Amino acid sequence: MSVLRTLLLRREAGIAVMIVLFCLAVGLAKPQFLTLESLRIILLLTPLILIGAMGQMMVIVARHVDLSIGSMLGFSAMVTGMMFKFMPEIWWPLGFVVSIGIGAALGLLNGVLVTLFRLPAIIVTLGTLNLYRGLTYIVSNAKQIDRQYVPAALKSMSQTSPILGIPWIIFMSFGVALLTYWFVMHTRIGRQVYALGSNPVAAPLRGVAVNRVTLMVFTISGALSGLAGIMYASRWGFVNPSNTGSGFEFQVIAAVVIGGVSINGGVGTVLGTVLGVLLLGCVAAALPLLGIAGTTQSAIYGAVILIALLIDRTVRQQGIASLSTRARA
Numbered sequence: 478m479s480v481l482r483t484l485l486l487r488r489e490a491g492i493a494v495m496i497v498l499f500c501l502a503v504g505l506a507k508p509q510f511l512t513l514e515s516l517r518i519i520l521l522l523t524p525l526i527l528i529g530a531m532g533q534m535m536v537i538v539a540r541h542v543d544l545s546i547g548s549m550l551g552f553s554a555m556v557t558g559m560m561f562k563f564m565p566e567i568w569w570p571l572g573f574v575v576s577i578g579i580g581a582a583l584g585l586l587n588g589v590l591v592t593l594f595r596l597p598a599i600i601v602t603l604g605t606l607n608l609y610r611g612l613t614y615i616v617s618n619a620k621q622i623d624r625q626y627v628p629a630a631l632k633s634m635s636q637t638s639p640i641l642g643i644p645w646i647i648f649m650s651f652g653v654a655l656l657t658y659w660f661v662m663h664t665r666i667g668r669q670v671y672a673l674g675s676n677p678v679a680a681p682l683r684g685v686a687v688n689r690v691t692l693m694v695f696t697i698s699g700a701l702s703g704l705a706g707i708m709y710a711s712r713w714g715f716v717n718p719s720n721t722g723s724g725f726e727f728q729v730i731a732a733v734v735i736g737g738v739s740i741n742g743g744v745g746t747v748l749g750t751v752l753g754v755l756l757l758g759c760v761a762a763a764l765p766l767l768g769i770a771g772t773t774q775s776a777i778y779g780a781v782i783l784i785a786l787l788i789d790r791t792v793r794q795q796g797i798a799s800l801s802t803r804a805r806a
Contacts, residue, residue: 488737492752496759503763510766520643521635523758524650525550525712527751528705529729530736531657532584532698534750537733538661539694540674540742541598545587546702547725548609551718553579553706555613558622558716569628576707577700583609584699588692598695606726613718622716635712646708651751653701658747670694674742724775731778732757757781 504511529546536543557576560567583605590601624632634645661667666689673680673690681687705725710716736753738745760777764770 489746489749489752492736492749492756496752496756499756499759499763503759503767507763507766510763515762519755519758519762520647521712522761523754524646525705525708525725526728526732526757527650527754528653528701528708529725530732530750530754531653531747532694532701533729533733534657534736534738534745534747535661535670535694536598536698537730537738537740538674538742538745539670539690540677541591541691541694542602542730542740543584543587543695543698544599544602544726545583545605545609546698546705546729547722548606548613549580549583549699549702549722550706550709550725551716551722552583552609552613552616553577553703554709554716554721555617555622555718557707558626558710559617561628562622562626565626569631572628572631572707572710573704577703580703580706581696581700584702585692585696587699588695591695592688592691613721617718619718621718622710624714627710627714627716631707631711632714635708646711649708653704654747654751661747666690666693671743674744676743727775727778728757731781735781 500511509515529550533543533546553576556579557572560575561569561572587598587602587605590596590605591598634649636644638645638648640648661670669680669685669690670693672683672685673687677687702722706722709721732753733745733750734740734753735756736745736749736751738750757778761774764774764777
C-alpha cells in the first residue's frame, strides 16, 4: 500500500492523470479524438520534441539552459539537405552522421563559451540562437531544400515500418529516451549531471569535473538537435531556412518543465519528460479538432511554462518547509 501511495505522489503520476483527463475532456466534445488515428497523429507530433527534450533535460538538470536548439536543428537540417541536393549519389544514411556531427559541434561551441568565459548559458545560447539561424540563411542563400532532393528512403521513415506500420521515427525517438534513461541513471558521468545541478559549489569537492560535465551536456544537446534536424527533413520532406526549427526551443522547454524538471537544476526524470512531451502532443492534436487556431499554440506553451514554474516553486518551498519542520522536531 505504501508503494502505491509513493507512486501516486510522484509528479509523473500527476502528469499521467492530466493526460488522461485532458484526452477524456476533448473526447467528450469531439469523440473522434479517442481513436487510433488520433493516437497516430499524437505520436507523429512528438518525436522531434522528444529527441530535443532529452538533451534539454540534461542541460537544465545541470543548471543551465539551451535556447539555441531550434537554430542548431535548422542549421544541421539545412547543411544535410544541401548535401543531398548537390551530391544525390551519396549514401543517404550518411546524412545522420553529418547532421548529428554538425549539431554536436555547435553544441560544443555553446559549452566552450559557457565554461571558458564563465558566461550565463541563457545569454550565450540567446546569442548563438541568432548566430546559427543567420548562418543557416548564409549557407543556403535563403533558399529552401525542396522535397525532390530529400531521399525517398529518408522520407519513408516518417511514414511506415514493418512493425505494425508504426513509422520508424517514433521508434527512434523512444529509443533515444531509453538510452538517455540508461545514461543518466546507470553511468557515473550521468549521475554527475545531477550532482552538478543539485549543488554546483559542492560538486567539485565530490570529484565532479564541472567543465567536462558542462561541455558534455551541451554537446549532447547539440547532437540530439542535429538528429532532430535530419528527422525534420524526414517528417516534412523539405528544409526551409526561415521556419525549420523556429520556436522549437519553446516547445522543448515547455515539455521539459511540464515533465517536472526543475529550472533550478538537480531534479528531473526521463519518464516525466516523456509524459510532458506526450501532453504537448495531445494539446497540439486537439487544437484543430476544437477549432482553435494553430497560432494559439505559442500562447498555450507560454502559459504552460509559467504554470509549471509556479508549480515547481511551490513544490520546492513545501519541501524546504517540510525539512525545516523535521529538523525542529
